[in-house]
Amino acid sequence: MTIPRFYHPGALTPGSETALPDNAAIHASKALRMQAGDEAILFNGDGQNYLSKITSIRKQEVRVDILEAQPCQTESPLKITLAQAISSGDRMDFTIQKAVEMGVSIIQPIASQRSIVKLAGDRAEKRREHWQNVAISACEQSGRAYIPSVxxxxxxxxxxxxxxxxxxxxxxxxxxxTALAQTSPPGNNICLLIGPEGGLTDHEIELAAQHGFALVRMGPRILRTETAALAAIASMQALWGDFTR
Incomplete structure (x- = not known):
């Protein structure tokens, strides 16, 4: 049986006791109906899992003993920075969630000429915080112990x-x-730029090329922005990363 994993933003030290964050506590007690004595895994982004045991559940508070730190071997050998043009609706959430599941290391939202969503000021920061939480949730689900930054x-x-x-x-x-599969194997550090709905403009593609970006194709069909990012990352992991493990 899979042990539930929860994100904890604080320091985690074996031999100490801590309380789960409110949202994790509600999920553990209400949705999963966990009880005192049940095991859980906590992570805080430092690359380790922390095996823990629930000691008490009182109303909204769930307390756990941290038993031991365990190395987490779920990171890809590829360090992929995804520079993703901001897309509308829930497409950006979906792209970030799945990119994190597939091992991306850094996510850089890009405002491009054809981006429908325009962000600035407080709205931009709130949106970034939301996307960071999407990334954290994806790590929680997929077993990653390092959290990609947005x-x-x-x-x-x-x-x-x-x-x-x-x-x-x-x-x-x-x-x-050139097709992606025909590209010579690069080093482990890859920067992938993906356009928005409607794609990058000719000027933006030219500008990217001037800054060292190689243009490659993913088959003969035109892919949606969210499909393009995920197809490219999956292909990189299959060609050069850990999808063959």
């Missing part, structure tokens, strides 16, 4: 001017001369 949204030209160091920079274009 960076503040930034315009494409500004991000390209300060893009992170990587072994390979890749973006997708349906008419690109």
């Amino acid at each position: 960076a503040p949204a930034i315009g494409l030209p500004e991000w390209l001017a300060q893009k992170p160091e990587a072994d390979a920079y890749i973006t997708l274009a349906p008419d690109a001369p």
Whole structure:
């Protein structure tokens, strides 16, 4: 039987006692109907799982003893930074959730010319916090103990001017001369740029190419923004990552 996993934002030390965060406590006591003596796994993003045992459940409070730290071997050998143009509705949530499940390391929301959603100020920060929580929930479900960071949204030209160091920079274009599967195996550090609904403009594609991005295609069909990101990450994991384990 799978032991339930819960995110705990604080320090976790074997031999100590702690209370589950409110949302985790409600899930454990109400949805999972856990009882004193049941085991749980906590994680806080430091790369380890913490085997714990519930000691008491009182109203909204669930307390646990932290028994031991356990290494977590769920990280991909690939460090993929996903620079994802902001999409509308629940598409962005879906993309972040599934990208985290498939092992992405960093998520950089991008404001592109065709992005329908425009974010600024407090609204942008609230949206970033929401996306970070989506990433945390995906880690909780998928067994990851490192939490990918969701960076503040930034315009494409500004991000390209300060893009992170990587072994390979890749973006997708349906008419690109080279297929992803034909690309020479890069190093482990990959930066993937994905456009919004409607795709990147010709100017943006040219700008990305000027900053070292190689254009590759994912088959003969045009993919939706959320499909493109996930198909590319899955293909990278199958070609160069840990999907063959």
